[in-house]
Amino acid sequence: MNIFEIYLNKIKELVLSLNKDNSIQIPSNLSSINVDVPPEKFDCDISTNVAMVLAKINQTNPLELAKTIVNELKKNDKNIEKIDIAKPGFINIKFKLNFWNGFLKDILSNHKNFGINKNEDKKKYLVEFVSANPTGPLHVGHCRGAILGDVISNILKFNEHKVTKEYYVNDHGNQILNFTKSVYYRILEITKNKKFPKEDKDLYPGEYIIEIAKNIINDNKNVDFNNFDKITKKLTSLAVSESLKLIKTNLKNLGITHDNFQSETEIVKNKEVETVIDILKKKNFVYLGKIKAPIDESKSNWVEREQLLFRSTDFGDDKDRPLQKSDKSWTYFASDVAYHYNKLNRNFDLMINILGADHAGYIKRISASVEAMSGEKNKLNCKVSQLVKLIKDGKPFKMSKRKGDYITVEDLISEVGKDATRFIMLSRSSDVELDFDFAKVKEKSKDNPLYYVQYCYARISSVFRHIGKNVNDKFDIKSYDFNYSSDEIKILQKISQWPKCIEISSKKLEPHRVPVYLYELASQFHSYWNLGKDDESKRFINEKKNISDEKIALLKAVSNVIKQGMSIVGVGTPEKM
RNA sequence: GCGCUCUUAGCUCAGCUGGAUAGAGCAUCGGUUUUCUAAACCGAGGGUCGAAGGUUCGAAUCCUUCAGAGCGCGCCA
Numbered sequence: 001m002n003i004f005e006i007y008l009n010k011i012k013e014l015v016l017s018l019n020k021d022n023s024i025q026i027p028s029n030l031s032s033i034n035v036d037v038p039p040e041k042f043d044c045d046i047s048t049n050v051a052m053v054l055a056k057i058n059q060t061n062p063l064e065l066a067k068t069i070v071n072e073l074k075k076n077d078k079n080i081e082k083i084d085i086a087k088p089g090f091i092n093i094k095f096k097l098n099f100w101n102g103f104l105k106d107i108l109s110n111h112k113n114f115g116i117n118k119n120e121d122k123k124k125y126l127v128e129f130v131s132a133n134p135t136g137p138l139h140v141g142h143c144r145g146a147i148l149g150d151v152i153s154n155i156l157k158f159n160e161h162k163v164t165k166e167y168y169v170n171d172h173g174n175q176i177l178n179f180t181k182s183v184y185y186r187i188l189e190i191t192k193n194k195k196f197p198k199e200d201k202d203l204y205p206g207e208y209i210i211e212i213a214k215n216i217i218n219d220n221k222n223v224d225f226n227n228f229d230k231i232t233k234k235l236t237s238l239a240v241s242e243s244l245k246l247i248k249t250n251l252k253n254l255g256i257t258h259d260n261f262q263s264e265t266e267i268v269k270n271k272e273v274e275t276v277i278d279i280l281k282k283k284n285f286v287y288l289g290k291i292k293a294p295i296d297e298s299k300s301n302w303v304e305r306e307q308l309l310f311r312s313t314d315f316g317d318d319k320d321r322p323l324q325k326s327d328k329s330w331t332y333f334a335s336d337v338a339y340h341y342n343k344l345n346r347n348f349d350l351m352i353n354i355l356g357a358d359h360a361g362y363i364k365r366i367s368a369s370v371e372a373m374s375g376e377k378n379k380l381n382c383k384v385s386q387l388v389k390l391i392k393d394g395k396p397f398k399m400s401k402r403k404g405d406y407i408t409v410e411d412l413i414s415e416v417g418k419d420a421t422r423f424i425m426l427s428r429s430s431d432v433e434l435d436f437d438f439a440k441v442k443e444k445s446k447d448n449p450l451y452y453v454q455y456c457y458a459r460i461s462s463v464f465r466h467i468g469k470n471v472n473d474k475f476d477i478k479s480y481d482f483n484y485s486s487d488e489i490k491i492l493q494k495i496s497q498w499p500k501c502i503e504i505s506s507k508k509l510e511p512h513r514v515p516v517y518l519y520e521l522a523s524q525f526h527s528y529w530n531l532g533k534d535d536e537s538k539r540f541i542n543e544k545k546n547i548s549d550e551k552i553a554l555l556k557a558v559s560n561v562i563k564q565g566m567s568i569v570g571v572g573t574p575e576k577m
Numbered sequence: 578g579c580g581c582u583c584u585u586a587g588c589u590c591a592g593c594u595g596g597a598u599a600g601a602g603c604a605u606c607g608g609u610u611u612u613c614u615a616a617a618c619c620g621a622g623g624g625u626c627g628a629a630g631g632u633u634c635g636a637a638u639c640c641u642u643c644a645g646a647g648c649g650c651g652c653c654a
Binding site: 032034036037038039040041042047049052055056061062086087088089090092131132133170172173174175176264291293294295302303305307317318319321322324325326327329331332333336356357358359360361362363364384386387427428429431432433434435437440443444445447448449451452454455456458459461462463465466467497500501503504507508512513516519520523526527529530531532533534536539540541542543545547576577 | 578580581582583584589590592593595596597598599600601602603609610612613614615616617618619634635646647648649650651652653654
């Protein structure tokens, strides 16, 4: 039950009928009318800007127009206790107690559906995220995007969209070749006692390569690993699959599972790159040409050469992008275009890519390619997750692959835990850099938003424990005729905003709104809880060790939303802390 | 040089696709525990929303210019 949506529709209908009577003029588009959460200082539950939006076209003062609308609204709405017109022209509505009782009854009897935006068009989504090179375990840098993609998927699923979560495996190209070589040298090190060529900067020096090498040796006792050229293919596939094992374990420990792993090699092998380039050629989006060097001193050795280019400038990119390297092999971009063609052929309504900040410059060209292939502008939506600034011992921590001092997902999970990692990584808009302070994330106090929200749930659980029940038990509430105080109504107001939070998070693909909302709800609950210290009527369990239906309903409503929200975030709700 | 993102309280950030006197947390200062979990609560101080223009009844939010920070700009993916 989304009360904002209900009243928005009500007001739009009203405006349309007033227009039919020729009482007022309306614009062709009513989309700027909204029903919103009023600032706290006003004694009301919802507010609308309708009078201000319509004032101009009616050549009247918003306050005058508001009077007309208010009179009409009052006529046939039994829920309204009070309706005010506030200065520039807002209409503020306060509901009767009866309305809130009805609201509670509705959301408790349907608690699984509360928050879901049933009216949103149901779509088929593909969310591609993580897609880290399969050259080793995930590190902290991958975490934020991984969690972002996972929770965006959760929100979309919650809103009843179909979601496929996909990982694009870049198991093709030079980095993979270097990775395979590294594994090869480690194998020789183990079997032939040959020294690993540390001086070769292209190789991966990490310790985990040794583990991968050991596993490969153990599982392939009959294979002769002595000639690299002969076994490159075989070894690549073994090494990549070992890598993926590590990555999948990392993801699992973060609470993430993908539905599909799409291999780049498969796409190249199936000649999908050639196919897609042919298609683009026919549409005249591909040509042989030269691109200008970037103006940058470090690129002074630039050699201009003719290569196969994609006309991404037709779609607003700053330069056309190369599809082929000088050795005629495909660029990463070329196979990625093929991959997106592959995605398009699977008929998703919308494709979402989660990229790291360092790949933001890539968005224009890949979006361009999708537009060129599909003819649709908004088929692909790329979300960028900004950098995470790690802070250890109060100081910024810089990771360096060369030195090998980088923090893996495994380190992170074992030090701060999955839940804290997820909640904190998600608590800021993905557009801004995030400070991740190990000490703070580990802290078990109100300074840690995760525990603050979980504590709210634990407090509610403890009330139920005291009456010999469990927070998840079903309660049969006979009649919803409660006399809630204004403090309690405040909590109900916040709860009524939950579907709106989901709606916006889903529309804008901004999952950080969920933890922010949960924090606010928890905060209101904690305030209310503490009122019980001074005022016994505000306590859940009375002096006779009983609890009223009134309080049960309120507690159930709060705990349901917290639980739902936390499961979207992908963290637990312990009943005891 | 060009492109993308960011700039809100001392610090870290929210601010609902233009609305009301811009909100939290941390830090600082002061208070709350014989009572359902103090991992909590209450109160106080703290602001030229980077700067300047523009659009609008109305701008932190949209547009332009400028400044600062980060990321990126063919044979890495």
